[in-house]
Amino acid sequence: MTSRQQQPLPASAPLSFPRQYARTQRFMLGAPRAFTVSPDGSRVVFLRSPSGTERAHRLWVLDLDGEVRERVAADPDALLGGAEEELPAEERARRERSREGSGGIVGYAVDSEAELAAFALSGRLFTAELRAGTARELPAAGPVIDPRPSPDGRFVAYAAKGALRVIGAEGDGDRALAEPENARTTYAVAEFLAAEEMGRTRGFWWGPGSDRLLVARVDEAPVQRWWMADPAHPDREPTPVAYPAAGTANAEVRLYLVGLDGARTEVVWDRERYPYLARVHWSPSGAPLLLVQTRDQRTALHLSADEETGATRTVHVDEDPVWVEPAAGTPAWAPDGRLVRVADEGGARVLSVGDRPLTGAQLHVRAVLDIGDSDVLISASAGEEAELPETGEIHVYRVNELGVERVSEGAGVHSAVRSGAVTVLASARPEVGRTTVQVLREGKQVAVIASYAEQAVLSARVTFTEGGARRIPCAVLLPTGYTESDGALPVLLDPYGGPHGQRVVAAHNPHLTSQWFADQGFAVVVADGRGTPGRSPAWEKAVKDDFTLTLDDQIEALRDLAGRYPLDLGRVAIRGWSYGGYLAALAVLRRPDVFHAGVAGAPVTDWRLYDTHYTERYLGLPGEQPEVYAANSLVTDDGLSGAAEPARPLMIIHGLADDNVVMAHSLRLSSALLAAGRPHELLPLSGVTHMTPQEQVAENLLLLQVDFLKRALGTA
Incomplete structure (x- = not known):
């Protein structure tokens, strides 16, 4: 992937929403993000691109002592001498897992005092002295992935070509601490499942004494190989991809304590019973802390590791008859040595410190943001x-x-980063496009970090409500300027609708695309039914063994809202991407009595082709529950599964380079539809992954979808 400067539109060309949406990367460019507060409260470090259309992020510092001011700590254009950024394959894969589509400095790490930052550009290693505001390149053996300074700032560790390496902060002594034994083994990089499904993006962690590290070793030898080919370039060899599909072998993950002197001690636990390394925490407050899971994810152990011997002891056990849900920021040690964890207990997702729960059923805890001496900062709904x-x-x-x-105050989606007395509070609100970022000291505002993000050429007019007996969270959007005399409107359901994806959020920009579709003449409904996060453990876990419940909830919400909004139930379409694509195809095939057209983007059509950690959590092992997989899949070995008449128009869109939901899903669905004589449109996207960061692709996808929907519903 190459970071390119976007070409300006001719001065006379009108700026359409699809073009603006694509070139601003969903209006995220120019917005400050990735905040770090120094422990002494003197500065805030963050990333931000220079404008709402420039992709290359710079590293910034906000000084809080004396005159409050922002300054650039590292500029990728200057550091690369104006050359285009060239990403190594390992970095492209890492960004795909994190859904990172921008360029420049997209991630950084700091020492314990937030005085030294380390980051990678074009596979090269750079550091920035945050007090002095100077940045330079270190002579590292690249391509460099995920560089991280030691807590004392004397060293920088990084991954390169499957090895963990370390270099002095002055550029001296670059050496390997752990090197791969063969082509299928790597150190210091998170495996596919950890990065894609577990929320663990790292593969190594510095110890608080700066003299050793915890390092993950990943052996992909047991994992089956799939082949990713680019039909648009038949001269290129297919690329092998280690993909652990449901019911197949996972990579073997071990953890080692590695000293700067090269000494290595394995951290030992029952990896046969607990193969998933979900979380690692190492701080001055205690020994290394691990969270490991059984393959069915119904049991999770909190393990404390001995720093000298690598032996582990069980600190706590979480068990759940459905699955254990790890929370961001946990487990961790409080400064007094008590265990901080989030677990589903008593029908609620609660925060506990030590043996004492600190929240109850009034809150649904989402993440632990900071652990202080006297309190814990959390996000919750x-x-x-x-x-x-x-x-x-x-x-x-x-x-x-x-x-x-x-x-936080007022309706919105709020998040925070804190250290000591200083908190950075980011607030996205329903009525405002830009996220507001306040810097608070002891609760009082001392600064606002500016956003350069563009304002959209349209405004999302969202009504938040609930639908049906289950009180399903919904967002309803009507065309700008709609009046009752305009009558009932064709309906477009625009959900994600499944695990890990909340779409009904009290913020403005997440609903802009839905508003654009509404302005094309639709009443748009977004519904978060069972399985979506943010409400309760029971709500999320209701889909165990049965994803079709997510379709039932879309229908329930639709029918209830039709009594309160101008919805024409004789013209109903649905669109979605990823799980939302699965849901759209499921709707058209299983319930043509309700849905008259669908757009399925990158849909999972056969759950036997999706990864172990995600799929087995919800559907179990395919060898043990083949009937569950058949009931939830859109295709089986015999053709369409559970399809009903009449056949409805369906557009299927899929990126040929997608290594998450592979193209085989859509090809198998298309083949089954063709064999059954069902009309459909298949749109393959050459060179496109599970994301669609390319400006022209993202723009035209919106235009093609609305054209298809109008034709399918007879409103063109």
Whole structure:
């Protein structure tokens, strides 16, 4: 992938929403992100691109002592001498897993005092002295992946060609600490499942003493090989991809304590029973802490590792008859040595410190943001027993033994980063396009970090409500300027609708595309039914063994909302991507009595082709529950599964370079539809992965979809 400067439109050309949406990367370019607060509270470090259309992010520092001011700590254009950024294959894969489509400095790490930052550009290693504001390249053996300074700032560790390497912060002594034994083994990089499904993007962690590291070793030898080919370039050899599909072998993951002197000690646990290394935490507050899971994810162990011998002891056990849900920021040690964890207990997702739960059914804890001496900072949404509904809202709270205090104010989606007395609070609101970033000291605003993100050429007019007896969270969008005299409108359901994807959020920009579709003449409905996050453990886990419940909830919400909004139930379409693509195809095939057209983007059509950690959590092992896989898949060995008449128009869109939901899903669905005599359109996207970062592709996909939907519903 190459970072390119976007070509300006001619001055006379009108700026359409699809073009603006694509070139601003969903209006994320120019917005500040990835905040770090120095422990002394003197500065905030963050990333931001220079404008709402420039992809190359710079590293910035906001000084808080004396005159409050922003300054650039590292500029990728200057560091690369104006050359285009060239990404090594390992970095492209890492960005694909994190859905990172921008360029420049897209990630960085700092030492314990936030004085030295390390980052990679074009596979090369750079550091920045954050107080002085100077940046330079270190002579590392590349291509460099995920560089991280030691806590004392004397060294930088990084991954390169499957090895863990370390170099002095002055550029001296570059050497390998752990090297791969063969072509299928790597050190210091998160394996596919960890990065794609577990929320663990790292493969190594510095110890607080800066003299050793915890390093993951991944052996992909047991994993089956698939072949990714580019039909648009038949002269190129297919690329082998280690893909652990449901029911097949996973990579073997081990963990080692590695000293700067090269000494190596394995961290030992029952890897046969607990093969998934979900979390690693190492801080001055305690020994290395691991969270490991059984393959069925119904049991998770919190393990403390001895720094000298590598032996582990069980600190806590979480068990759940459905699955254990790890939370971001946990497990961790509090400064007093107590275990901080989030678990599903008593019908709620609660925060506990030591043996004491600090939250209850009023809150649904989403993540632990910071652990202080006297409190824990968390993000949470309203729980099942909350006094007032807060559809789509996520707030920041301070929690301790004395109670719970909300830090964020007003409807919105709020997040925070904190160190000591300084908190960076980011707030996205339903009525405002740009996210507001406040810097607070002891709760008082001392600065605002500016956003250079563009304002959209349209405004999302969202009504948040609930639908059906289950009180399904919904967002409804009507055409700009709609009046009752305009009558009932064709309906477009625009969900994700499945695990890990909340679409009904109390923020403006996530609904811009839905508003654009509404402005093309649709009433757009977004519904978060069972299986989606943010409401309660029971809500998320209701889909165990049965993804078709997510379709039932879309229908329930649709029918209830039709009594309150101008929805023409005789003209109903649905669109979605990834799980939403599966849901769209499922809707058209299983319920043509309700849905009259669908657009399925990158759909999972046969769950036997999707990865182990995700699929087995919900559907079990295909060898043990083949009937569950058949009931939930869109295709089987015998053709279409559960399809009903009449046949409805379906557009299938898929990137040929997608290594997450591989193209085989759509090809198998298309073949089954063809064999059954069902008309459909298949749009293969050459060179496109599970993301669609290319400006022209992203823009034209919107235009093609609305054209198809109008033709299919007879509204063109």
